[in-house]
């Protein structure tokens with residue numbers, strides 16, 4: 212029981228959680244050692260892909276050009292075929308327009324590091340090959356070292372101050388799992404959120420990175436949790452209530468209230484989660500998750516139709532009530548399946564770790580087990596009644612008895 216002040220405090224704490232700006236994340240010890248070896252003073256953990264970044268900057272007094280020494284690294288993983296880092300002269304950090312350094316992992320364990328000009332053609336799927344870029348890059352070296360556990364490259368960049376601003380430098384990073392090693396051609400990276408969020412605007416004079424998108428991390432968690440609870444848990448519980456507690460095998464006087472209650476709360480929560488999803492999708496407009504979005508719209512449309520059942524249900528004794536019930540039940544089961552698919556889809560997009568997946572599999576497992584037990588119980592009861600009294604055959608598991 213919440214008093215209203217408690218409720219206000221709770222809501223404020225919750226809101227502040229949603230809008231906290233990512234704190235500066237310091238590097239791991241292993242990566243920090245690598246930056247020290249290169250005399251780099253600044254080091255930060257980047258927001259995604261486990262990447263880390265070390266740098267020094269220094270402004271040349273004669274020609275004002277900005278000299279930046281960088282070290283970029285990603286934890287070693289057998290599947291990684293290329294790692295990339297680059298700066299973008301445009302007005303926002305994004306893939307297209309990035310002047311990139313890409314290291315391609317060779318079979319003999321070395322890293323071939325080159326410069327690449329990433330363009331719209333790259334995004335459309337044209338091959339990306341080493342090329343000239345406007346930036347003067349020196350001392351380009353890279354390695355896939357087992358001792359540090361990182362795949363890294365380092366370089367010195369000479370940035371033109373009329374194009375780049377060290378206090379607001381747009382940089383992006385990326386990791387890919389497929390490459391043509393001979394042609395030095397990286398292939399498309401995975402289309403996951405982590406790979407799309409791998410951009411930020413950094414103030415190199417302090418080592419703080421501002422980035423669009425990561426502010427949404429909490430909101431995405433809320434989106435996931437609310438959807439899993441609303442669509443993924445309460446709706447199936449409501450269906451279980453309706454199927455097993457209407458009259459057979461167990462008659463629960465208040466089954467109808469409980470069923471409708473569950474469906475209404477589930478629907479309201481789910482719709483909130485859906486709306487948060489739409490908002491998230493709108494604010495990150497340079498990429499979209501089409502399948503997730505389509506399934507979501509399908510789910511919202513048809514659950515709304517199911518909810519209208521509350522009002523539009525034909526009367527108990529109407530001739531077509533039987534068909535209507537079949538339709539309502541069939542759509543209900545189909546929705547549960549689509550919801551499960553979309554929850555897994557959402558988890559796949561988010562992919563922070565496997566916790567989400569196992570949590571949801573746990574929920575599905577428990578619901579499945581309950582259903583199984585009730586189903587077995589139903590049939591057991593049905594057969595034992597069948598022996599006693601053949602007249603009761605009408606009370607088959609799919610009985611269409613309705614509330615009065």
Ligand code: HEM
Pocket residue numbers: 295296297304305306307309311313329333334335336337339383384385397398399400402406407408409410497498499500
């Ligand atoms: C190798 C060939 C590459 C292909 C075919 C490719 C393709 C794509 C596509 C199609 C998207 C957008 C997905 C959507 O809008 O739904 C995307 C996004 C992105 N890619 Fe790549 N990419 C490639 C290489 C790179 C490289 C080398 C980098 C880093 C230097 C990179 C960084 C990014 C980032 C940060 C995004 C997020 C959205 C954006 O900023 O535009 N990609 N990529």
Ligand code: HEM
Pocket residue numbers: 404427431434435436438439442484485488489490491492493495498499500501503504506507508510511550553554555556557558560561567
């Ligand atoms: C059945 C339940 C769900 C529905 C109806 C739903 C709905 C949506 C919608 C409408 C979008 C916007 C898509 C776009 O415009 O590109 C979205 C985005 C997203 N959803 Fe879901 N979602 C569900 C479950 C989940 C779950 C369980 C997770 C993760 C645990 C998840 C993670 C995401 C993420 C990460 C995005 C992208 C946010 C962004 O673009 O910044 N969703 N969802």
Ligand SMILES: *[C@@H]1O[C@H](CO)[C@@H](O)[C@H](O)[C@H]1NC(C)=O
Pocket residue numbers: 271273274275276369
């Ligand atoms: C600026 O001066 C530094 C040191 O003298 C030199 O290394 C660099 O190439 C110069 N940059 C440009 C753009 O001329």
Ligand SMILES: *[C@@H]1O[C@H](CO)[C@@H](O)[C@H](O)[C@H]1NC(C)=O
Pocket residue numbers: 317318319320321
């Ligand atoms: C490793 O392979 C690459 C490309 O095949 C080659 O350029 C490089 O010299 C090789 N390095 C060693 C140490 O064998």
Ligand SMILES: *[C@@H]1O[C@H](CO)[C@@H](O)[C@H](O)[C@H]1NC(C)=O
Pocket residue numbers: 307308328329330331343344345
């Ligand atoms: C790199 O690509 C951009 C288009 O995104 C183009 O304007 C620029 O001239 C290219 N740079 C070089 C060195 O070719």
Ligand SMILES: *[C@@H]1O[C@H](CO)[C@@H](O)[C@H](O)[C@H]1NC(C)=O
Pocket residue numbers: 349350
């Ligand atoms: C960069 O390479 C040049 C030779 O190309 C070398 O003289 C210089 O010491 C190198 N600098 C660093 C920081 O490794």
Ligand SMILES: *[C@@H]1O[C@H](CO)[C@@H](O)[C@H](O)[C@H]1NC(C)=O
Pocket residue numbers: 320356357
């Ligand atoms: C790194 O580890 C892999 C597998 O553990 C091994 O095959 C490879 O030879 C090692 N490379 C170096 C440079 O130690």
Ligand SMILES: *[C@@H]1O[C@H](CO)[C@@H](O)[C@H](O)[C@H]1NC(C)=O
Pocket residue numbers: 378379414416417
């Ligand atoms: C970058 O950081 C410095 C030092 O804190 C600060 O003076 C400067 O205003 C910052 N620049 C931007 C664009 O925020």
